[in-house]
Amino acid sequence: MAKSIRRPRGARRLDVMEVWHTPKHSWVVLVVGVLVRWRAEILIVSLVVTARIWLGHEVGPVVAWLIFGGVTVVIVVIPPSRRFVYGRFWCIVDRHRLRTCLRQARARTMNLDGALPFMLWARPTKTGERVWLWTRAGSSSGDIEEALEYIAPACFARDARLHKVRKLSTLFAVDVIRRDPLDKSTPLDSPLGKLGSLLGARVQENAEPITGATVTPLPVKEKKTERPAVVNGDDLSDYID
Template sequence: MNSQTAPNRFARSEPFEVFTRPQRSRPARLAGLLIRRRVEIAVIVAGLLAWSWLTEHLPTWGAGLVLGVPTLAALAVPVSRRYLHRRVLAVLTRHRLRSVLVQRRVMNWTGNLPVLLWSRPTPVGERVWVLLRAGIDGVDIERNLAHIASGCFARDARISVTRRMTALVLVDVIRRDPLSGPAARPAAPAPRPAARPVLHSVPTRKGA
């Protein structure tokens, strides 16, 4: 009896999914890495070129002052500090969005992800331009908005499709609510004017 039930037990199998990714060439992977890290590479290259040029005309301590003083000033001034902070968040959001798309398997059957064209700050967070490849539509991204919000450390995420081309969608990462700022708070009621005393005329008796 055991010999008859053993094959039946081992014959049972649960359904499972095998996910494979295509093998891309090294030049293609290197080109993709350079495109994704273009902002970081541009900043590093610009810094190295500036340092190389300054050290040829100034001593080392002078070159350090020329580069260090403007950097510290930009971080100390509130306006420039907020500008740099928002730009850094825009780049970070683009990288985090790609990580979410990879983990959630938002790709076509050949394993190609949507192309993240650009990202920029907005008054409420960041906006990313996403170009959908063949086999991907906006619904694939819309059903993962909750994961995008949590993956980007934001409070919400929204998607909108451009009218001219449905393959180009805009992903808005919401970090702050503009209606919760000081400008949106209800104004204090204006003080009421003091009530004037009402004077009643006192009737006088005739002949008094």
């Protein structure tokens, strides 16, 4: 519930700050919330520990660590796998940083019960990451839009934007912008340019290629301009259509 901190009448009024209290839930709800928020980390740690124990029993601890090191080097060296891991890493970071930012931001980002929007999932994009959220009763995407200036530095990004779904107002996304594809020294490849190069190499049947153009100058006839009729110093052409 929201409370307003008021100053005495004699004190100078500077600002009014609203304090939001986190709603109290049962331990079952808290455990489920922790599992949902940390699902990616729990899954990764479980897979790594399980693979390490299994390889340790099969080939020994030394060979198991060598296999883990080799897989890590392959992931880092190959560009597609490196970009995949890099994008998923920032998706995990954005979910935690966005939740912390919405709880600590000066703008109102929760309803009167102190509940934040549900964070559904995060996906990498060409410019950064996109985090999908579901608003609860008493809040809207406009509340999150007022906190975009706090979300960008909280996620270590250059900008943050709001993406709304027209068909469903309760579903929206926060775009975390980390890079600009147009901000490059090398020009971007256009698909139209590639299509033109492919079509330019093909010549239609029974068609002669254009090797040159013949320009024939046309004679220009000079037309004499008639002098306008002047009566008493007035030009009559101004009154005749």
